[in-house]
Amino acid sequence: MGKKIMLQGTASNVGKSIITTGLCRIFKQDGYNVIPFKSQNMALNSFITKEGLEMGRAQVSQAEACGIDPIADMNPILLKPNGNNKSQVIVRGKVVGDMSSKEYHEYKLQLTEVLGDIFEEFEEKYDVVVMEGAGSCAEINLMERDISNMGMAEIADAPVIIIGDIDRGGVFASLAGTMLLLPDEYKKRVKGVIINKFRGRKELLDSGIKMLEDIIKVPVLGVLPYTDIKIEEEDSVTTRFKQKVNKGNIHIEVVRTPHMSNFTDFNIFETQEDVSLRYVDFGESFGDPDIVIIPGTKSTIDDLMFLRKNGLENQIKELHRRGKLIIGICGGYQMLGKVLKDPYHVENDLEEVEGIGLLDVETTFEMEKTTTQVKAILDENFHGYLENLSGKEVSGYEIHMGITKRNENSNNFVTVKQKLEQKVNYQVGSVNKECNVFGTYLHGIFDDIDFTRTILNNIRKMKNLEPIESNVKSFKEFKNQQYDKLADYLREHLDMEKIYEIMENSLRS
Incomplete structure (x- = not known):
């Protein structure tokens, strides 16, 4: 059976997709046969596979980082909001219909067996499965029927790392509060946390990190500084829409x-x-x-x-x-x-x-x-x-x-x-x-x-300007360079030895 790890978050846009992508690349670089997996994705950014099946774009980037072709089962459930209080529900790459949140809440329990079967197949075929959660893992009103975060971790029997975003403020409270809201059986799955998007001097965080670890009883596995590595982001939560990129002709x-x-x-x-x-x-x-x-x-x-x-x-x-x-x-x-x-x-x-x-x-x-x-x-x-x-x-x-x-x-x-x-x-x-x-x-x-x-x-x-050549000769090659850059960045700031230890221990448990 392959190794597995699941990245969950305190909220949306804390960096789950990008960190998952980077870990996929690291494991590939280390010689493993790796595959990404996100059970449920809500996004309008989608992709069509060679088979004509639809899936979320984030798992396409993660597949590229793994050096494999994207397949729809990497993202078995895709929800595409319609704007009429309903979402188009896509399962294993095919549309099954439009549903309200209530209708989908009832329907999704039918999908647990599907998710389990896909994950079991991945675990048998691949050395490492890198899993990504969705939104916050502490939505207590949805936890009973959760198939995105801890519910999926239970299906896969996977260890969990929780990511918090310090850039929006209150990261210690969000990480501690998330752990507080998790039932005891879910807390046991959490083996560490990551603080993402840090700006400033890390030594100023040290005392806070020590206090946080005493409160949540799991280690901080790394503090990731804010970076401008160009990796595709997840849907409209991105901040890129507010930016004016470059000042060219x-x-x-x-x-x-x-x-x-x-x-x-x-x-x-x-x-x-x-x-x-x-x-x-x-x-x-x-x-x-x-x-x-x-x-x-x-x-x-x-x-x-x-x-x-x-x-x-x-x-x-x-x-x-x-x-x-x-x-x-x-x-x-x-x-x-x-x-x-x-x-x-x-x-x-x-x-x-x-x-x-x-x-x-x-x-x-x-x-x-x-x-x-x-x-x-x-x-x-x-x-x-x-x-x-x-x-x-x-x-x-x-x-x-x-x-x-x-x-x-x-x-x-x-x-x-x-x-x-x-x-x-x-x-x-x-x-x-x-x-x-x-x-x-x-x-x-x-x-x-x-x-x-x-x-x-x-x-x-x-405009009477001379033509120029692109400094990027191939967009595919450019993205590969960014995946390598992301892997180097994570290796520098994460305790990869501890992350490998977490995955090894999960095999023996």
Whole structure:
């Protein structure tokens, strides 16, 4: 049976996902066959596997850190909030339906056997299983039916390390309070705690750490200083939306809609030295961007109404009139069309809604979700912003409910040549005649450095600036470097010898 360890937290956004990712990398570096596991994830950031199954993005990063392909069973339960007090429930990569919190609370007990079977299989096949909890592990109102934190630790019979975030203040109280609220049988599982996001001189914490250890009766396994290692974060709890990244010659602004999904599509821009990236939030206006991006969304019609209500739709139209590049990804692509039809009320009570109208396309929402990985060829005869891209290969993944049909005043964007590793031949996406508006269903398309850098250099040319090469030659290689950097950082600040001892002792218990 393999070794196992579970990272839980005092709250959301304390660093569980990133520390789990780093431990995955350390164990891989140390020669182990490692796999991540998070029983339940609530996130709008998702990914499609080679099999066409949907899973949370955090476990994709963790799989990459392990050096293995992501599979849906690494995140068997994914909850995607709909914005109507319900969430879409995805089990083992497939949608089982929309449920209210009450309905899901009743349903999730049916999933304990599924979780146990998956974990048992992982434990047999892999040397180490690195598990991640969700939110706070001390939600006493939910503990009876918990399958995310201590409930999952019980199923897996796993030792637990609890993470607290000192940056938000009160870390000693949050760690001590969390331990206080845990039943005795759960307290026994906790073998240590980690203090994360520390700023300052560690020696100032020493007396507090000693007092904390006396109170909670388990050791502090490390104090992690605040760091800027670029690892994908978990959904909307991230603080990156408040940051303006870089101060380059090219300005990109992304609309932060209420139900924005897959903001990881834009992480690549943070690696480009000539790009400034800003998320335009509620109540804010666009500046003077070179590129406007409408991102993917879990609720296209609701988010279109958000743009309309807040005046952002008219600002997008004005920026288009001024010749700026307007891009729509997935739900953003649907919004850019002439009309959105919802005959089955998949998204809304309205059966038809007028779109922004910058692309001559129509979208009809269907009952069945499209989830696939594809490889595609960019269409011919591109110019302007898309100059020098004609005929190049790109790849990505699709997650959408709608089917979008192009009309006569819209050109094709890509021709898909491979779908779920099978040869196909069909067109998808849309570009206007001027090549200053395009929409695509391909999440992850910007991860192709050549595609992204070509567009950025076309803008540089329009601004009478010399083209430059990306300092990141491969986004995959860049991420690998960040995983190694994260592993080095954790080795420096965590007691890895003690963590290995915890895992070894759990095998003998």
